[in-house]
Amino acid sequence: MTTETTGTADEASLFGPKSQFSAFFDDPRWALAMIRATVLEAAHPQIGAALVDNSTFVAHPWRRLRNTFLSMRRMFGTDPAVREREAARLNRLHARMSGSDSRGRAYDAMDRATRAWVVATLFESAVTMCRLSGQPLDQDTMERMYAEYRAFLAALDGDAAELPEDLNDFWRYFDRVVENELENTEAARVILYRLFDHLPAPALLDGAPTLWAAGRAVAGPLLGAITVASLPEPYRRRAGLPEMPGAPTLMQGAYLAAGLARFLPEGWINAESIIEALSLSPDSDDPRARTVTALRSRMKRASALLRLLTPLSGDTNPDPAPSAGTEENRRSAEEFFRRVLDQTGDGHLDWPDLAAMARELSTRLDLDEPEEARLYDAFAAWWRELQTALDTDGDGRVSAEEYATAVPSLAGPALIRVAEVLFDATDKDGNGSIDADEYRTLFRTAFHRDLTTADGAYGQSAFVGDFLSFMAGRRTGTPYDPLLADA
Structure with a gap:
């Protein structure tokens, strides 16, 4: 009984607000790390095929972001019952995703090795995030965080056998998959070159398409270049990804700038509040909706002014003219x-x-x-x-x-x-x-x-x-x- 109690306590210590994972939730660097991890996931042939066939990340990326964020909150929360329920929901969701890619290769979202790779990309991207921002993790912190991610995988699969127990073995495993299994998949290309260039506006900014298009025209290529530069060199070489002049410096600067958020007072950046605000609809009764509605009105005026001063060419999604249907x-x-x-x-x-x-x-x-x-x-x-x-x-x-x-x-x-x-x-x-x-x-x-x-x-x-x-x-x-x- 003592052993069982100790095991439960050890597992509980890997989750909750004191976990290393939770410390990253409100860290702006985590956004860059998540994009990078998603590309590495999509570069795996099985995951890439499943994303292309089943995911809403192209048409509804903000909804996908919110759902993923809430799911991770539940999985890394303190309540084991909530974690177990969420794991069961995710397993039912993944059990419905299977098929074959354009080359006839089968994929199954319940494949244990593939699911382990998803967890591996999250862990490795978190470590890389800290390293690129000039705040590398010490060995003890990496060991603890790796144990947290293995516990996350065990909550989904029942055990974490698909990931090496030892952290040193993990790095060999990660390098092997990157060098031998990852491909320039359609899903990876969509994320790097289509998603950023055509990212639809979140609900918060849906009323100002011209303003959103102007910002996206600048930020989209920058995000793509930063993400490509942060990917492992063997994958960039095998996938034939472009080496843009100055991209490594731009990438390093982005991570360093995001890392400066650690000097802000605690609580100033709250990822959940930001995601919820982006998802607010105009008719929401949330108290923040009134502020958002006023902001929408100002953005529409700014959008109209921008359209008058600097007409944009190309795919700018101009404000649609009223139609009979409208x-x-x-x-x-x-x-x-x-x-x-x-x-x-x-x-x-x-x-x-x-x-x-x-x-x-x-x-x-x-x-x-x-x-x-x-x-x-x-x-x-x-x-x-x-x-x-x-x-x-x-x-x-x-x-x-x-x-x-x-x-x-x-x-x-x-x-x-x-x-x-x-x-x-x-x-x-x-x-x-x-x-x-x-x-x-x-x-x-x-x-x-x-x-x-x-x-x-x-x-x-x-x-x-x-x-x-x-x-x-x-x-x-x-x-x-x-x-x-x-x-």
């Missing part, structure tokens, strides 16, 4: 397809897009396995219905053109069933209506005025009607916009 608070078929249906951003609608919707809804509602399975099954049935109705060329997916020519057939029985299952999942107490707390869990805002009823609840009929109005009627200004359309 005047009716409806998206065009093309815009709805791009912003809502094509969740993975590959230009087509297929099962991974609807699975991504189910995944986001399940995450928001923190569903257990039975409810999660029901929601996925409902979306799978909807996909079969869509494929039958819209896939006219029989290629197994739906193009934007096929969708535009057959929009009326979108609202079939399967979509209605999705709305009903989603209502049941949101109605936690099963009383047949959604109260204010349940509504907030799904939409992260309070009831809209037009939804408030005499008994302060939201019935199934109204819920289903609003869902169909959004999905089939392409209505804007609904609570589903920040849920499924925002980046």
